[in-house]
Amino acid sequence: MAKRNPNGAGSITLRKDGRYHGRAYVITTSGLRKRVSIYGKTWDEVHNALVELQADAINGIPLPDTDSNVGQYLNYWLAEEVLPNRRPKTYQGYESVVRVHLIPGLGTKRLRDLRAQEVRVWLNRVRAECQCCKGGWDAQRPKPICCAAGECCKRLLSARMIQSVHAVLRNALEHAVREELIHKNVAKLVKVPAPDYRIGKGLTTAQAKLVLKELSGHRLHTLYVLALMLGMRRGELLGLRWSSIDLERGTLTVSTNLQRVDGELRLVLPKTLSSERTLPLPAPVLAALVDHRDRQAVERASAGMDWQENDLVFPSRIGTPYEPDNLRRSWHAVRGRLGLDDLRFHDLRHTCITLLLDLGVPPHIVREIAGHSDVGVTMKVYAHASLAERLKALSRLGEALS
Structure with a gap:
């Protein structure tokens, strides 16, 4: 006769549907002793799971006392952790990832049973999935031209987006660990390829002068x-207020950022704590701001009753927040005239930081001007030599060795 397991050691039985059913008593995070069930296709699979449960019990690790699935937990996490504690733009991005990717893919999985293998397989599937097919975009056209017409366009998510999806899941599960809902963060066990970040080209000193000359007399x-000489970001420029500028002392404080949140433009806090900074104004910048203030006074008077005062340095023609897409279109027109068609507006900031480093300004000073969180970002992203500088360095080496 088979030996009977002692009380509490667990038992395994074969079900009528061919699966094995394991049961054992464990201590939960609520302090209660609870009998839990485990199902598997083989006896060994269930036995190994029971052994793992009992090993945790011996080591004093309680079983998370929750039967909620991943979707239920993600909605709770967004409402109770992300919304009260993160910036609106961050919440908007997280909510979108949860709604579009995480809940459809993993939402029905029980939170405490989620495994790294399931996350890895799902991420691989997301990486290979055509978004046009998934969203039915082509089918919504009056005349389908790709996926709905039988020729898949293979519109895949970028490596950066895959990284973001993984990061949101990892952050959510890390919070679940802190709340003792799960033992470990299985998303941390899954690695995703890092995207290849594009290094901005930036302008030479001569090109930067040409841009400012071309824009002389332009409303902006x-x-x-400010973009070229202070390295400010687009949102920081459009969110800049006159109350943050002291023309007498010659200082400018970056304390607000203009972003589109839930379809409307809002002034929010800067990107990071280090992004909030006070910058001294060199003479050319100070003179430009004085001229701009006088020009804006004329614009305000011309608008009359239509003017809406928001204290913005760079508003629309009636004082309202300036549409970021309009700034992009403004820059595209300028770069087209100068033959700089592949240069982004953000590359003006890149130009400022790169030229400062080329002039020998210490990296920690450049970091404070740029508002980077770490000097490593300054050096990794911006401190790259031009071809002329590389040729000069290699020529010196060649002279030394010849």
Whole structure:
């Protein structure tokens, strides 16, 4: 006769549907002793799971006392952790990833049973899935031209987006670990390929002068002066207020950022704590701001009752927040005239930081001007030599060795 397991050691039985059913008593995070069930296709699979449960019990690791699935937990995490504690733009991005990717893919999985293998297989499937087919985009056209017409366009998610999806899941599960809902964060066990970040080209000193000359007399000339000479981000420029500028002392404080959140433009806090910074104004910047203030006074008077005062340095023609897409279109027109068609507006900031480093300004000073969180970002992204500098360095080496 088979030996009977002692009480509490667990038992395994064969079900009528061919699966094995294991049961054992464990201590949960609520302090209660609870009998749990485990199902598997083989006896060994269930036995190994029971052994793992009992090993945790011996080591004093309680079983998470929750039967919620991943979708239920993600909605709770968004409402109770992300929404109260993160910036609106961050919440908007997280909510989109949860709604579009995580809940459809993993939402029905029980939170405490989620395994790294399931996450890895799912991420691989997401990486290979055509978004046009998934969203039915082509089918919504009056006349289908690709996926709905039988020729899949293979519109895949970028490596950066895959990384973001993985990061949101990892952050959510890490919070579940802190709340003792699960033992470990299985998303941490899954690695995703890092995207290849594009290094901005930036402008030479001569090109930067040409841009400012081309924009002389332009309504947003001063905005481009600040972008090139102070390295400010687009949102920081459009969110800049006159109350943050002291023309007498010659200082400018970056304390607000203009972003589109839930379809409307809002002034929010800067990107990071280090992004909030006070910058001294060199003479050309100070002169440009004085001229811009006088020009804006004329614009305000011309608008009359239509003007909406928001204290913005670079508003629309009636004082409302300036549409970021309009700034992009403004820059595209300028770069087209100068033959710089592949240069992004953000590359003006890149130009400022790169030229400062080329002039020998210490990296920690450049970091404070740029508002980077770490000097490593400054050096990794911006401190790359031009071909002329590389040729000069290699020529010196060649002279030394010849």
